[in-house]
Amino acid sequence: MRQFRVMTSSVAVIGAGPGGLVAARWLLSQGFEPTIFEQAPTLGGQWAGLDGHSGVWPGMHANSSRTVTAFSDLEHQGGDVYLSSHEVLEYLHRYAEMFGLASRIRLGTRADLIDRDGVGWRVVHDGTIENFERIVLATGRFHAPVIPAVAGIESFCGPAGAISTYHYRDGSRYRGKRVLVAGSAVSALEIASDIAESGAARVVVTQRRQRYVLPKFAAGVPSDHLIHTRYGALAAEALAPAEIDRQLKEIVIEAAGSPEQYGAPSPDPSLFTAGVTLSQDYLPLVADGRIIVRPWMTGVARATVTFADGAAEEFDGIVFGTGFGLSLPYLSADIQAILDLDAVHMDADRYTFHPDLPGLAFMGMWDQSGGYFVPLELQARWIAYTWGGAAAPTSDRDQRLAIDAYRASRRASQKTRMNLAAIAFARAAGVEPRLDNWPQLRRALLFGPLAPSCFRLEGPDALPDAPERFAYEAAVFGAVTSNEMTERESDYWSAVQAASR
Structure with missing residues (x-):
């Protein structure tokens, strides 16, 4: 096999679906050089709709609304409230173009084996070994x-x-x-x-x-x-x-x-x-x-x-x-054993890191109700910020405690909810907005949609127009049009505040 020398700050991203693209975008922002491997002949992952590579059928529409089927840097240009698969794919192509990702994608290149190689990592594909400093696995949970x-x-x-x-x-x-x-x-x-x-x-x-x-x-x-x-x-x-x-x-x-x-x-x-x-x-x-x-x-x-x-x-x-089932057949037997990988579970701190596998991160490997775009972007930011130094890394001890807690709660079907995953990743990345900082958006931040713009209000990469964008997205369908809570919302929030004291 031919072998390539590892490059400084090099990262292999496996998969060019939403998870792989958003991971590469944020890795670039932190000074890394991502190379994206995609076994299909086009980017988009499931949204490419290719038989044998995707469970998305041509007439399918997203089961998450347009507001949350988006990343924080790129808004949709009109389209259906629940986007067609073609609209989602077109959006991903625009996103890849916006951040210069297309030239970094190796289409038609399947990772046959991923394993450790000394202090780094190696990707085996097409009879070739390539070495990387780090790897992000973003091949998806539904294949x-x-x-x-x-x-x-x-x-x-x-x-x-x-x-x-x-x-x-x-x-x-x-x-x-x-x-x-x-x-x-x-x-x-x-x-x-x-x-x-x-x-x-x-x-x-x-x-x-x-x-x-x-x-x-x-x-x-x-x-x-x-x-x-x-x-x-x-x-x-x-x-x-x-x-x-x-x-x-x-x-x-x-x-x-x-x-x-x-x-x-x-x-x-x-x-x-x-x-x-x-x-x-x-x-x-x-x-x-x-x-x-x-x-x-x-x-x-x-x-x-x-x-x-x-x-x-x-x-x-x-x-x-x-x-x-959760299937990662390209991982070496050694890595699968460390993760205690089976068809449902994988030992990882918040589905992302394992303390015994430094330089390896996972994207989108959890099962949930609700759309994935918002939590995927937050997970990508956590990974990039941790590796790039914008966020403090979680200690080995805390990672092991998180894994122990996950193992203690294992079930035959391990499903979470979109908002629970999003908030967990936002906290890890240091971008969960504090209610006291945004009194004019208090109700929207509590009872409005988890639009991607609300995670650009503060922390690393905050955007000056995020408050206006989020206020619009919370009100556009009439869910939150004022800062005055309904009676039920007020009762719900009072109960949480009382229980938190």
């Missing part, structure tokens, strides 16, 4: 579909076959057919809706439990402006879990009602136990009888599927929207 074990599934012989939502491209192949969609997360419900609206003869959704379903809009306001707030992150630190559960459920029920009102099964009274999924059209389609809901499947015999209630039905196709 390894999980297909659950179902008795007899290998015998399924419907003419449309059985696939994962990762390989779904459009509903035309299911027109006039009987389709079973397995799962209750966003990809399952959105694809079930797409198939029903594309002319399928029958659409059945099978799920282990009924989730609450939140529409994309609540009284004209994007739902993520209401549910993924900084207040929610502060409440999670101060209030009992049962009270947070109650408050979130109150917001969801007020926006959408409860699934049984549409003819779906009743979810668990606890929103945390049941879960919540964002989908605009799913419940109305259930109410119209265009989507039928069944309990989980118990067996498959050729084209016939049996369900837990004893019912059996023949299908032409099955689509599994049953989640993704």
